[in-house]
Amino acid sequence: MINDTIQALTIAGTDSGGGAGVMADIKTMQERHVFSAAVVVAVTAQNTIGVADFMAMPEKLIDEQFKAVADDLKIRAAKTGMLADVPSVKAVVANLKKYDLGPLTVDPVMIAKGGARLLSEDAIQTVKQELVPLATILTPNLPEAAELTGMQIESSDDMLVAAQKLQDMGAKNVLVKGGHEADDNESSDFVLLENGDSFWMTSPRVDTNRTHGTGDTLSSCITSELAKGKSVEDAIRIGKEYVSATIEQGIQVGHGHGPLNHWAHVKGEANDDEI
Numbered sequence: 485m486i487n488d489t490i491q492a493l494t495i496a497g498t499d500s501g502g503g504a505g506v507m508a509d510i511k512t513m514q515e516r517h518v519f520s521a522a523v524v525v526a527v528t529a530q531n532t533i534g535v536a537d538f539m540a541m542p543e544k545l546i547d548e549q550f551k552a553v554a555d556d557l558k559i560r561a562a563k564t565g566m567l568a569d570v571p572s573v574k575a576v577v578a579n580l581k582k583y584d585l586g587p588l589t590v591d592p593v594m595i596a597k598g599g600a601r602l603l604s605e606d607a608i609q610t611v612k613q614e615l616v617p618l619a620t621i622l623t624p625n626l627p628e629a630a631e632l633t634g635m636q637i638e639s640s641d642d643m644l645v646a647a648q649k650l651q652d653m654g655a656k657n658v659l660v661k662g663g664h665e666a667d668d669n670e671s672s673d674f675v676l677l678e679n680g681d682s683f684w685m686t687s688p689r690v691d692t693n694r695t696h697g698t699g700d701t702l703s704s705c706i707t708s709e710l711a712k713g714k715s716v717e718d719a720i721r722i723g724k725e726y727v728s729a730t731i732e733q734g735i736q737v738g739h740g741h742g743p744l745n746h747w748a749h750v751k752g753e754a755n756d757d758e759i
């Protein structure tokens with residue numbers, strides 16, 4: 485019997501500009517040699533300059549996408565990204581409880597780099613109460629961690645406290661991303677694991693505005709590695725290496741916050757067998 489190809493699912497919004505959301509997730513999973521399926525929760529009219537408009541999908545269509553995927557594919561890990569509003573978050577949560585999709589990475593996307601709100605304010609409470617407790621790994625950036633915890637995050641110590649609070653809210657493992665830090669030299673992320681172990685992941689900060697979709701790329705790489713059966717810690721470390729390479733080996737697309745180079749070469753992965 486032939487083994488099934490490794491399959492993962494993104495549950496998120498589209499980006500017509502190709503840099504973030506479902507598009508970044510599919511490109512990342514493809515580069516990680518994982519077959520990617522997608523439940524589209526919202527469609528955005530977006531490019532590297534900003535988000536012009538978006539529309540959330542009707543809940544029935546969200547349900548039908550989940551059913552279509554679950555009836556046929558063998559999903560080994562899933563991630564959530566942009567979830568738009570309360571009805572969409574609730575529809576996603578109901579389907580995550582209904583189907584076994586493996587470990588779940590929750591990227592609690594709230595506001596795009598250009599400033600557009602991608603999650604309505606009233607949906608934040610629903611995310612906190614209903615989605616965060618389902619997360620195998622929760623990956624907030626600094627503003628998202630602040631919003632979810634209700635605390636100001638201005639130092640490394642604050643990141644530690646926020647991670648603990650998010651774990652207390654039900655997320656098993658927490659990765660607080662430091663991409664929005666003021667530090668000019670380093671970009672440091674803090675990880676708190678389920679067993680209480682914690683560590684920092686630090687990479688040189690690249691002086692660039694080509695960082696559109698960094699969070700999506702990191703979380704979908706982590707999801708790909710979880711689908712392959714990697715441990716949470718290994719998946720997170722590989723995710724950081726991959727996203728760093730996609731930022732460092734930048735490409736030039738568009739006139740604003742440019743997208744990442746998803747085909748970047750990752751050190752130590754000289755041939756396909758090592759991916």
Ligand SMILES: Nc1ncnc2c1ncn2[C@@H]1O[C@H](COP(=O)(O)OP(=O)(O)O)[C@@H](O)[C@H]1O
Pocket residue numbers: 624625626661662663664671672673687688689690691692695697698699700702724727728731
């Ligand atoms: N300029 C940069 N140079 C290097 N790494 C970065 C840079 N900006 C973000 N990162 C990294 O990209 C990942 C995503 O972080 P962040 O940008 O905070 O997420 P989001 O896209 O959700 O706002 C993190 O690992 C962060 O450290």
Ligand SMILES: Cc1ncc(COP(=O)(O)OP(=O)(O)O)c(N)n1
Pocket residue numbers: 496497498499504505506528530565566593595596597598602695696697698699700701741
């Ligand atoms: C459709 C969609 N989903 C998510 C985002 C935000 O992606 P992120 O990785 O946080 O990147 P930036 O917006 O910070 O560049 C998005 N813009 N669109």
